[in-house]
Amino acid sequence: MSGIENLLSGFRKFREMYFEKAPGLYRDLLSHGQSPRFAVVACSDSRVDPAIVLQTEPGDIFAVRNVAALVPPYEDDGHYHGTSAALEFAVGELGVDHIIVIGHARCGGIEAMVHKQEGGKAGGKFIAAWTDLLREARERALAVDPGLEGDALLGASERQAVRLSLDNLTTFPFVREAMAAGDLSLHGWYLNIFDGALEIWNPGTEAFERLS
Ligand SMILES: [Zn+2]
Incomplete structure (x- = not known):
């Protein structure tokens, strides 16, 4: 192009x-x-457009894209919350049945966060503040395996970031209410763009499982 x-x-x-x-x-x-059944939270990365990756048609998915496919925690502070506003619309107005968070390999947002946590220079003003929300993803990855570093740490942090966003989703009252009513399911996926694989978070086994 x-x-x-x-x-x-x-x-x-x-x-x-x-x-x-x-x-x-x-x-x-x-x-x-429009009456999409799926809301998708995906990264802005040009390689992971959910409509292309999932081969959907217009009207199929309500897509929220931002740096690192991040769902921030619920905050009732009157500030500007673009991702939260989109999710509020998806659940409250569209009544989607599913929210799918799709993280991916080689995510620049996760890399910036890990780099900064390791003492590197922060990226842009807005990027650093935004990806700081994912600090815990690196901490969770290291709690599982303290020896992780380099690409292995990035990969583990990317997957933990998906889980963190799922956890953050449940801090939104409208998400909790829709889930309690049986009207909404949450899903965490990880797109491994090295080998064209999709890994699906299984809360039962607490593992990302490769789609065959
Ligand atoms: Zn990314």
């Missing part, structure tokens, strides 16, 4: 597909409104 012209060419293909050849999908999505 190079140049804006490629993007415009991509849009023309999209228009041809969804507005000329098969206009029914958007006609329905506009007349009935």
Whole structure:
């Protein structure tokens, strides 16, 4: 992909597909409104677009993307909470059945957090404050295996970050209420972009299990 012209060419293909050849999908999505069953929290990383990775159609997923696929804890402080606002809409207005947090290998946000925790220079002002929310992911990884370092520590921290976001999700009253009513399930996935594998968190075995 190079140049804006490629993007415009991509849009023309999209228009041809969804507005000329098969206009029914958007006609329905506009007349009935969107009703995605899935909210996905994914990283902004250009390699892990959930609509591409999961091969979904327009209307299938409500996607929240940010640095490191992070769900912050619930905070009732009147500040600006973009991710929390999106999740509130997904659960409260759209009534999604599932929230899926998708972490990934070689996550720059996790790497920045680990680097800073190890005494390195912090990244940008906003990045450092945001990824500080994930400090505990590195601590949890080291609690499991104190000998971890380098890429192994990054990989373990990336997976623990998914679990931390799942824990943070349950600090939101509207998430807890929907779960208690049996209307909402939480899922933690890890996209290993080294070998094209998806690992799914299994709370029963407390392990990420590779999708066959
Ligand atoms: Zn990332």
